[in-house]
Amino acid sequence: MSKTIADIARIAGVAKSTVSRYLNGGSVSVATRHKIEQVIKETGYVPNTFAQSLKAKTANIIGTIVPRLDSFATSHTLMGIDDQLRNQGCRMLITNTSQDMNREIEAIYELARQKISGIILLAARITDEHLEAIETTNIPVLLVGQQHEQIHSLIHNDYDAGYELGRYVLDRGHRRLAYLGVTEQDIAVGVRRKQGFTRAVEETGACTVAYYETSFRMSDARQYALQLLQQPLDATIIVCATDNIALGVMKAAHELGIEIPGQLSITGFGGYDVTEVVHPALTTIRYPYQEAGKIAAQDIVKLVHRQHVQMVTVMDYELLQRESVDKC
Amino acid sequence: MSKTIADIARIAGVAKSTVSRYLNGGSVSVATRHKIEQVIKETGYVPNTFAQSLKAKTANIIGTIVPRLDSFATSHTLMGIDDQLRNQGCRMLITNTSQDMNREIEAIYELARQKISGIILLAARITDEHLEAIETTNIPVLLVGQQHEQIHSLIHNDYDAGYELGRYVLDRGHRRLAYLGVTEQDIAVGVRRKQGFTRAVEETGACTVAYYETSFRMSDARQYALQLLQQPLDATIIVCATDNIALGVMKAAHELGIEIPGQLSITGFGGYDVTEVVHPALTTIRYPYQEAGKIAAQDIVKLVHRQHVQMVTVMDYELLQRESVDKC
DNA sequence: CTGAAAGCGCTTACAG
DNA sequence: CTGAAAGCGCTTACAG
Numbered sequence: 272m273s274k275t276i277a278d279i280a281r282i283a284g285v286a287k288s289t290v291s292r293y294l295n296g297g298s299v300s301v302a303t304r305h306k307i308e309q310v311i312k313e314t315g316y317v318p319n320t321f322a323q324s325l326k327a328k329t330a331n332i333i334g335t336i337v338p339r340l341d342s343f344a345t346s347h348t349l350m351g352i353d354d355q356l357r358n359q360g361c362r363m364l365i366t367n368t369s370q371d372m373n374r375e376i377e378a379i380y381e382l383a384r385q386k387i388s389g390i391i392l393l394a395a396r397i398t399d400e401h402l403e404a405i406e407t408t409n410i411p412v413l414l415v416g417q418q419h420e421q422i423h424s425l426i427h428n429d430y431d432a433g434y435e436l437g438r439y440v441l442d443r444g445h446r447r448l449a450y451l452g453v454t455e456q457d458i459a460v461g462v463r464r465k466q467g468f469t470r471a472v473e474e475t476g477a478c479t480v481a482y483y484e485t486s487f488r489m490s491d492a493r494q495y496a497l498q499l500l501q502q503p504l505d506a507t508i509i510v511c512a513t514d515n516i517a518l519g520v521m522k523a524a525h526e527l528g529i530e531i532p533g534q535l536s537i538t539g540f541g542g543y544d545v546t547e548v549v550h551p552a553l554t555t556i557r558y559p560y561q562e563a564g565k566i567a568a569q570d571i572v573k574l575v576h577r578q579h580v581q582m583v584t585v586m587d588y589e590l591l592q593r594e595s596v597d598k599c
Numbered sequence: 600m601s602k603t604i605a606d607i608a609r610i611a612g613v614a615k616s617t618v619s620r621y622l623n624g625g626s627v628s629v630a631t632r633h634k635i636e637q638v639i640k641e642t643g644y645v646p647n648t649f650a651q652s653l654k655a656k657t658a659n660i661i662g663t664i665v666p667r668l669d670s671f672a673t674s675h676t677l678m679g680i681d682d683q684l685r686n687q688g689c690r691m692l693i694t695n696t697s698q699d700m701n702r703e704i705e706a707i708y709e710l711a712r713q714k715i716s717g718i719i720l721l722a723a724r725i726t727d728e729h730l731e732a733i734e735t736t737n738i739p740v741l742l743v744g745q746q747h748e749q750i751h752s753l754i755h756n757d758y759d760a761g762y763e764l765g766r767y768v769l770d771r772g773h774r775r776l777a778y779l780g781v782t783e784q785d786i787a788v789g790v791r792r793k794q795g796f797t798r799a800v801e802e803t804g805a806c807t808v809a810y811y812e813t814s815f816r817m818s819d820a821r822q823y824a825l826q827l828l829q830q831p832l833d834a835t836i837i838v839c840a841t842d843n844i845a846l847g848v849m850k851a852a853h854e855l856g857i858e859i860p861g862q863l864s865i866t867g868f869g870g871y872d873v874t875e876v877v878h879p880a881l882t883t884i885r886y887p888y889q890e891a892g893k894i895a896a897q898d899i900v901k902l903v904h905r906q907h908v909q910m911v912t913v914m915d916y917e918l919l920q921r922e923s924v925d926k927c
Numbered sequence: 928c929t930g931a932a933a934g935c936g937c938t939t940a941c942a943g
Numbered sequence: 944c945t946g947a948a949a950g951c952g953c954t955t956a957c958a959g
Contacts, residue, residue: 317712320712320713320714321649321650321653321714324649325647325650330649339678340674340675340677340678341671341675341678341872343669346669346674347668347669349668349695350667350668350669350695350697353668353695363693364692365691365692367677369682384645384648385648386648386649489876493876518876521876521878522878525878544669544817545817545846547850548821548846548847548849548850549850549877550849550853550878
């Protein structure tokens with residue numbers, strides 16, 4: 272039914288190799304070029320990608336491994352990657368691991384098996400198994416959102432963001448602080464943000480800060496905050512490690528009749544769209560996820576072509592001063 | 600570097616065809632089976648997918664075309680599809696069109712070109728061009744979220760949901776109503792939900808209802824509501840066609856110091872996670888997006904295997920009675 | 928510039 | 944049960 276290169280060659284009265292050369296920009300005389308062009312147009316011929324890939328031993332596809340699909344950060348990063356890859360004539364294959372690390376490892380092997388050209392990896396943590404998979408498959412990998420000395424990484428500036436947010440909060444007079452973070456297994460979110468914040472606190476001095484920890488889930492954060500806020504909290508502000516956590520805390524505060532920011536200030540990290548529309552609008556850090564996706568796409572393509580890419584690229588961020596922080 | 604079937608055959612001392620038969624579950628004697636098994640384990644051999652697909656003329660891949668990635672409905676549907684497809688031993692390829700209808704059409708051709716087995720299409724509208732693309736590529740397509748007589752469709756029960764929500768609101772005493780909808784180009788969201796709601800209103804009688812229209816974007820809805828609410832609105836409730844719109848309206852109300860639900864009730868459609876955490880929690884309809892994704896995956900696989908699937912499958916929904924609607 | 932031939936790695940009748 | 948051979952649709956040296 273669908274035409275092959277042999278059909279085109281026959282109809283055009285040339286050899287298959289000539290058609291192939293035409294297709295791949297090899298040298299073909301003007302006359303034959305026109306003839307082939309004509310035939311291809313008439314027949315609507317499109318090359319079979321499998322056959323091409325079988326020869327090339329690689330498909331022009333970049334695999335992206337993500338821990339989840341239902342997250343602002345992920346979807347925006349993905350949109351950036353997709354856009355840029357399309358511009359560069361590549362396709363993207365998304366693999367969702369549902370936060371299952373084993374599936375992350377498997378995905379690397381599976382993508383390699385499918386001769387994917389390179390992998391963009393959004394992972395919270397890099398284990399020896401990751402390293403082993405990357406090494407044995409020998410496939411170019413770009414890590415996004417986390418940094419690892421042995422892998423090219425694209426990260427957000429979590430440390431500085433934490434610092435700037437900390438400074439902002441302290442400048443507004445807060446001295447008794449609470450920080451609601453996440454597991455330190457996650458270096459970027461669990462460690463770096465907190466470190467930046469802590470440095471701001473230490474520079475200022477004469478502060479008290481209590482550190483707490485919850486999960487990434489909004490509902491968990493809400494439950495946690497419900498407990499925390501039921502007894503008197505010795506803090507005028509809760510700095511949350513993500514917007515989701517901040518949203519959960521805001522909910523809990525509303526439920527307990529605690530006024531924000533009048534009685535309690537709250538901040539987040541992320542810059543999710545919805546943080547602008549909640550009431551009061553959340554003061555937070557905006558990370559340029561989409562932009563990061565674009566750069567990630569460019570970088571992985573460079574890596575595939577064995578071009579130089581710096582080991583770590585750091586993205587910028589922006590402090591969004593909104594309504595959820597009061598002077599005190 | 601990586602082994603081929605020929606290598607395995609040589610090492611095991613059998614013919615390539617025997618190895619192939621082993622791989623594909625053909626009849627092989629126990630002795631040779633063990634030998635081949637052994638060699639494959641030792642070498643870590645994995646078949647080349649391109650070569651397989653080149654022969655099979657089709658890859659075991661389902662393409663999913665989505666209008667956007669950063670939407671609760673999309674990402675949850677996608678998760679359901681992905682899960683189910685994985686269970687059935689298929690892979691999923693996601694194509695994002697960024698709401699560009701031309702890219703939707705292109706994507707169909709492109710996926711066909713890549714010998715994808717079937718397509719799950721999340722589209723707001725089906726045009727003749729869609730139909731033509733589906734026909735000429737002759738690829739099985741399942742439409743999700745919208746219904747079209749010529750295409751197998753999986754839809755949410757927008758009409759009944761609209762009706763039930765309408766009844767609920769009327770039961771709580773509201774008689775002066777406003778409905779903030781979207782373009783009727785979108786049959787499911789723009790037409791069906793409104794129709795169901797309207798029927799409830801007509802059944803009740805002695806109501807006034809004003810219909811308005813905005814876009815799907817939260818920020819647009821907010822702007823629109825800001826204008827609408829600045830002059831006296833002759834309604835005790837605004838029924839919004841999506842959660843995003845409802846969120847935008849809530850924001851506008853907050854900004855204008857209008858109390859929800861005290862002075863104005865608001866409802867949405869969708870059941871996004873965040874609607875539970877805003878204050879007040881939004882009364883809305885929850886659609887089972889993830890479940891729909893699973894069924895979509897099963898159905899498209901059936902279609903690919905030429906098994907029977909009913910032309911239209913209707914999903915259930917659930918009314919979430921929360922805090923944003925007052926008695927009046 | 929052009930063509931004949933070999934080969935990419937697999938599968939599938941067809942014999943035996 | 945097993946193997947030799949042809950073929951899937953393309954690309955790539957190698958001659959001419």
